[in-house]
Amino acid sequence: MIINLWFLSLFYEDLKSSMTIIFVLIIIGLGSYLAKYFEWLVFVQHVKEGFWKSKLNIYFKNNYGNGLGPRSTQMVLKSMIPNWWVQILPSHYQLEIKEAMKNITERSNDYALKREKIN
16 A cells, blocks of 8 residues: 555656546536536426416517617617527427517508698
8 A cells, every 4th residue: 555655656747647637527527418408498498377478578668769760770679689590499498489479560550641741
């Protein structure tokens, strides 16, 4: 046992650095493996029906009101919610978000038509 400890003490610095590298690689591998499941935990949260619809409508109304035209509304909606992000959500969230975007676009079109009739 004493001979083994003496032998290991000769290579202590090399062992310490190699074990550190191995430990770091294990932690990075484990972290990237668990990150995949963490992303799914974010999307699997149970939220009430209509959560995304109300969130989008309130955000759009507070920040942009009715002042945008139809083209500007489309551009803002595309920049606000990227299409790739909607595609990775569960299907019922996708439908809810698309419905909210459609309602916002319709309200914007209606407001633009009312402004044209007034002028």
